[in-house]
Amino acid sequence: MVGIKDIAKVAGVSISTVSYALNGSSKVTERTRQKIMTIANEMNYVPNMAARTLKRQQTNIIGVYLTDYGGSFYGELLDGMKKGLELQGYEMIVCSGKQSQLFIPERMIDGAIILDWSFQSDKIVHYANQGHQIVVLDRELESKNIHKILLDNVGGTCLAIEHFALANASKVYLIAGPEKGYDSQKRLQTSQKELKMYGIDYEIIQGNFIEASGTAAAEEIMQHNPTFPLYIFALNDEMAIGIYEYFKNSSLKIGEDIRIIGFDNIEVGKFLLPRLATISYSKHRWGMLAAQVIIQMIKQETIEAEQIYTTYVAGGSFPER
Amino acid sequence: MVGIKDIAKVAGVSISTVSYALNGSSKVTERTRQKIMTIANEMNYVPNMAARTLKRQQTNIIGVYLTDYGGSFYGELLDGMKKGLELQGYEMIVCSGKQSQLFIPERMIDGAIILDWSFQSDKIVHYANQGHQIVVLDRELESKNIHKILLDNVGGTCLAIEHFALANASKVYLIAGPEKGYDSQKRLQTSQKELKMYGIDYEIIQGNFIEASGTAAAEEIMQHNPTFPLYIFALNDEMAIGIYEYFKNSSLKIGEDIRIIGFDNIEVGKFLLPRLATISYSKHRWGMLAAQVIIQMIKQETIEAEQIYTTYVAGGSFPER
DNA sequence: TTGTAGGCGTTATCAA
DNA sequence: TTGATAACGCCTACAA
Numbered sequence: 196m197v198g199i200k201d202i203a204k205v206a207g208v209s210i211s212t213v214s215y216a217l218n219g220s221s222k223v224t225e226r227t228r229q230k231i232m233t234i235a236n237e238m239n240y241v242p243n244m245a246a247r248t249l250k251r252q253q254t255n256i257i258g259v260y261l262t263d264y265g266g267s268f269y270g271e272l273l274d275g276m277k278k279g280l281e282l283q284g285y286e287m288i289v290c291s292g293k294q295s296q297l298f299i300p301e302r303m304i305d306g307a308i309i310l311d312w313s314f315q316s317d318k319i320v321h322y323a324n325q326g327h328q329i330v331v332l333d334r335e336l337e338s339k340n341i342h343k344i345l346l347d348n349v350g351g352t353c354l355a356i357e358h359f360a361l362a363n364a365s366k367v368y369l370i371a372g373p374e375k376g377y378d379s380q381k382r383l384q385t386s387q388k389e390l391k392m393y394g395i396d397y398e399i400i401q402g403n404f405i406e407a408s409g410t411a412a413a414e415e416i417m418q419h420n421p422t423f424p425l426y427i428f429a430l431n432d433e434m435a436i437g438i439y440e441y442f443k444n445s446s447l448k449i450g451e452d453i454r455i456i457g458f459d460n461i462e463v464g465k466f467l468l469p470r471l472a473t474i475s476y477s478k479h480r481w482g483m484l485a486a487q488v489i490i491q492m493i494k495q496e497t498i499e500a501e502q503i504y505t506t507y508v509a510g511g512s513f514p515e516r
Numbered sequence: 517m518v519g520i521k522d523i524a525k526v527a528g529v530s531i532s533t534v535s536y537a538l539n540g541s542s543k544v545t546e547r548t549r550q551k552i553m554t555i556a557n558e559m560n561y562v563p564n565m566a567a568r569t570l571k572r573q574q575t576n577i578i579g580v581y582l583t584d585y586g587g588s589f590y591g592e593l594l595d596g597m598k599k600g601l602e603l604q605g606y607e608m609i610v611c612s613g614k615q616s617q618l619f620i621p622e623r624m625i626d627g628a629i630i631l632d633w634s635f636q637s638d639k640i641v642h643y644a645n646q647g648h649q650i651v652v653l654d655r656e657l658e659s660k661n662i663h664k665i666l667l668d669n670v671g672g673t674c675l676a677i678e679h680f681a682l683a684n685a686s687k688v689y690l691i692a693g694p695e696k697g698y699d700s701q702k703r704l705q706t707s708q709k710e711l712k713m714y715g716i717d718y719e720i721i722q723g724n725f726i727e728a729s730g731t732a733a734a735e736e737i738m739q740h741n742p743t744f745p746l747y748i749f750a751l752n753d754e755m756a757i758g759i760y761e762y763f764k765n766s767s768l769k770i771g772e773d774i775r776i777i778g779f780d781n782i783e784v785g786k787f788l789l790p791r792l793a794t795i796s797y798s799k800h801r802w803g804m805l806a807a808q809v810i811i812q813m814i815k816q817e818t819i820e821a822e823q824i825y826t827t828y829v830a831g832g833s834f835p836e837r
Numbered sequence: 838t839t840g841t842a843g844g845c846g847t848t849a850t851c852a853a
Numbered sequence: 854t855t856g857a858t859a860a861c862g863c864c865t866a867c868a869a
Contacts, residue, residue: 196623198846209856214848222854239646241621245575246846248566249861264594264610270586277585277612286619289585289610291598298607300562302517325560406787440787463784466727466761519862530840535864545838567862570845 197238206234217242248302256286257489258304260311263291265405268433268461268478275482276308283490299327306489308332312376328492330485334377342488344481344501348381351474351505355428355456356389358472358513362454364426366396370412370438372404372430379404382430382458402434409437417441423452432457432464435471435512455512469511476505518559527555538563569623577607578810579625581632584612586726589754589782589799596803597629604811620648627810629653633697649813651806655698663809665802665822669702672795672826676749676777677710679793679834683775685747687717691733691759693725693751700725703751703779723755730758738762744773753778753785756792756833776833790832797826 199217203210208227215223216231217240223231248254257280261269273289280287285305290298296314298304299322306328309319316334323329323340331343359367369386372379383399390397400415402408409429416425425447429435435457439449447453450469457464460475481503491498509515520534527534529548536544537552538561544552569575578601582590594610601608606626611619617635619625620643627649630640637657644650644661652664680688690707693700704720711718721736723729730750737746746768750756756778763770770776771790778785781796802824812819830836 196846199848200846210847211849211857212855215855218848224854227854239621239642241618243570243846244619244622244624245566245569246861247848249564249570249846249863250848252861254566263591264598265591270584273585281613281615286616287611288616290608292602294602295607295609297562298565300560301565303565321560406783436784436787439789443787443789462727463757463787466757466764466784467787468760468764468789517862520864521862531863532841532865533839536839539864541865543838548838564862567845568864570847570862571864573845 196243197240198243199240202231202235202238202240205238206231252302253305254303255284256288256304257486258295258298258307259287259289260296260307260309260314261289261291262311262313264289268459270462271478272310272482275479275484276486277482279483279486280490283486285486285490287486299329300325306330306493308485308489312373328489330489330492332481332485340492342492342498344485344488344503346378346476346481346503347505348378349385351458351476352382352385353389354505354507355458355474356386356393356395358456358507359390359395359426359428360393362426362513364395364454366398366422367426367428368412368416368421369397369399370402370409370427370429370434371399372402372434374401376404379430386428386430402430404431404433406433406437406440409434410441411437413438413441423447425453427453427455429455429457432459432461432471432473435473436463436467439467439471450511450514453512454514457512460508464510467512472510472513473508474505475508476503517564518561519564520561523552523556523559523561526559527552573623574626575624576605577609577625578807579616579619579628580608580610581617581628581630581635582610582612583632583634585610589780591783592799593631593803596800597807598803600804600807601811604807606807606811608807620650621646627651627814629806629810633694649810651810651813653802653806661813663813663819665805665809665824667699667797667802667824668826669699670706672779672797673703673706674710675826675828676779676795677707677714677716679777679828680711680716680747680749681714683747683834685716685775687719687743688747688749689733689737689742690718690720691723691730691748691750691755692720693723693755695722697725700751707749707751723751725752725754727754727758727761730755731762732758734759734762744768746774748774748776750776750778753780753782753792753794756794757784757788760788760792771832771835774833775835778833781829785831788833793831793834794829795826796829797824 199210199213203213213231216228277287299307308330310332320338323338329341371383400412402412435455457471457473460473464471484501488498520531524531524534534552537549598608620628629651631653641659644659650662692704721733723733756776778792778794781794785792805822809819
C-alpha cells in the first residue's frame with residue numbers, strides 16, 4: 196500500500212511536506228505542491244481512512260439505522276438524506292441490526308440518524324450522554340445530543356378519520372402496526388380519540404406494518420360477519436396492499452363494499468386498482484431535514500424544531516360522496 | 517473517551533495487560549482478566565475502531581454498493597447478504613454514489629459487493645488489481661480478486677419467450693432496461709435471439725427499469741395502432757407495473773387485450789390485479805451467496821462458480837391457453 | 838504472568 | 854518554506 200512516506204521518498208521531500216501539499220496548506224510552494232500531487236496521482240495514493248480518523252477524531256460519515264432493508268418505504272427517504280449529507284461533504288452508510296450499533300461508540304461515524312424501533316431508547320440515550328450526536332425519526336426523546344424530527348402522525352390521522360366521518364361510517368376497523376413502534380402507536384391512539392369524538396364505533400386488529408399482516412387482518416374482519424360497506428383504516432400502506440390481496444379474488448369490491456384509507460403514500464399505492472387513498476408527506480424532505488439537523492448538531496449550530504406535515508391523497512379505494 | 521490506558525490506570529496494571537485481557541489472550545490470569553473485564557464494562561469501554569483498524573489492517577466490514585436506494589427490489593437481497601455476513605462475524609454497510617467508492621482504496625472495508633451499474637468497470641478492475649476483494653453481481657469481469665455471481669438472464673428470458681411462443685404471439689413488444697445495464701442487455705439480446713428463432717416479430721421500446729418508463733412505453737405502443745391481443749415482455753417488473761398504470765383507466769384489459777410477462781418477481785407483483793406473470797429467482801440466496809463468496813475471497817479459500825437460476829411464475833397477466 | 842516499547846499511516850507542532 | 858518528531862489508541866514481540 197502506498198502511503199505518504201512512499202511519496203516523500205519518490206519526491207525527495209519529507210513526509211510533512213507531502214502532507215501539507217496534499218491537504219492544501221499554504222505552507223508549501225505551488226511548485227512543490229504540483230510535483231507532489233502529480234507523484235501522488237501516479238502512485239494512486241489514497242489516504243488511509245483509519246490513520247486519518249485516528250488523528251482527526253472524525254470520519255465525516257453519518258450512519259443511518261433502519262430496522263430492515265425491506266419495504267418500499269425507505270428509498271425516497273434515504274435519497275433525501277444522502278443528498279442533504281453530500282451537500283455538506285459527509286458520507287452516508289446505511290446499517291441495520293444490533294452489531295452495527297457499535298459503530299457509534301467505536302467512533303466509526305460522526306453521527307447517527309435512527310429510524311429503527313429495534314434500537315432501544317435507553318441505548319440511544321446512553322450513547323448521546325457519552326457525547327455522540329443522534330437524530331431520531333421514530334420516537335420522542337428529550338436529551339442532550341439528541342434531536343427528533345417526527346412525522347405529524349396526529350395531523351395525518353385526523354385527516355383520515357375526518358374522511359370516515361364525512362362518509363358517515365358507523366364503524367371503522369383499525370389495522371394497527373407494531374405495538375412498540377412510535378408512529379404506529381401515535382396513529383392508533385389518535386384514531387381512537389378522534390373516532391370517539393365523532394361517535395364512530397371501531398375495532399382494532401393487530402398488524403405489524405407488513406403486507407401479510409394486512410391480509411391476515413382482512414381475513415379476521417371477514418370472520419366477524421361485518422356489515423357493508425366496510426370501512427378500514429390501515430395504519431400504513433403496506434398493510435392496505437395486503438388487504439387488496441385478500442379481496443382480490445372475492446366478489447367484494449374495494450372502493451365499493453370495502454373502503455380503505457392507508458398511510459404513507461408509498462409508490463406502489465398509486466398503481467393499485469383502484470388507487471389507494473392515503474395520507475401523504477414528503478419523505479424526501481424528511482430525509483433532507485434529518486441530514487441537515489445532524490450536521491448542525493455536529494457543527495454545534497443552533498437548530499429549530501421541525502415536523503413533517505401530512506396531506507390527504509384521494510383514491511378510488513375511498514370514494515368521495 | 518475511555519481507552520485501555522484509562523482502564524489500566526484504574527485497574528493498576530499496564531496497558532498491555534489490559535489489551536491481553538480484553539482480547540482473550542492466555543497470557544493473563546483468569547483473575548486479572550475478570551477484574552479488568554469488570555472495570556472495562558463499568559467504564560463503558562468500547563475499542564476505538566480507527567486505532568484497531570490501523571493496527572490490524574482490517575475492519576471486518578463489507579461494503580455493498582447499490583445504484584440507489586429506491587425500488588422494491590433490494591430488500592430481500594440485502595437481508596440475504598446481511599445474514600450471510602453475520603454468520604462469519606462481518607458487518608455490512610450499504611453505500612451508494614461516487615464518493616463512497618473511495619471506501620475501497622481507503623481500506624474502510626475489507627471487501628465490496630457491487631450491484632451498481634454506475635460503478636465503472638475499469639475502476640473496479642483498478643481496485644482489484646491493487647489487492648482489494650470484490651464480488652460483482654451485475655457484470656462479467658474476469659480478473660484477479662474479482663468474482664462474479666450472475667443471474668441466469670439467458671435462462672429466464674428463454675422461459676418468457678417460450679411462453680410467448682406457446683401463446684402463438686405474432687409480435688412481441690420488448691420494453692428494454694437501461695442500455696448500460698448488464699442484466700438489461702442480456703435480457704434484450706436473448707429476447708431478440710429467441711424471438712428470431714421462433715420466427716416471432718418484435719419491436720423494442722427503450723425504458724430504464726423504473727415504473728414511469730413502463731407507462732411511457734405503453735403510451736408509445738398504443739400510438740402505433742397495434743393489433744390485439746398485445747404481447748409485451750417488460751424486462752423488469754417495475755416497468756410492468758408502469759404498464760398496468762397506463763391501462764388502469766382504459767377499456768383494454770390486462771390479461772385479455774394486453775398480455776404481459778415481467779422479470780424479477782418483486783413483492784408487489786403478486787398484489788397486482790391480475791397477478792403479474794414473471795420470471796423469478798431467489799434474491800435471498802443471491803445475497804447469501806455473494807456474502808459467502810466475498811468472505812471466502814478474503815480468507816483465500818477456493819470458490820466454486822455459481823449462478824442464480826430462474827423459474828417462470830404464472831399470473832393472470834398472461835393467461836395460459 | 839506482567840510491563841516496556843515500537844509501530845500502524847496521518848496530522849500538526851515546533852525547529853531549522 | 855521545509856523537516857524532524859510527537860501524538861492519535863491499540864496490538865504484540867520482547868524483556869523482565
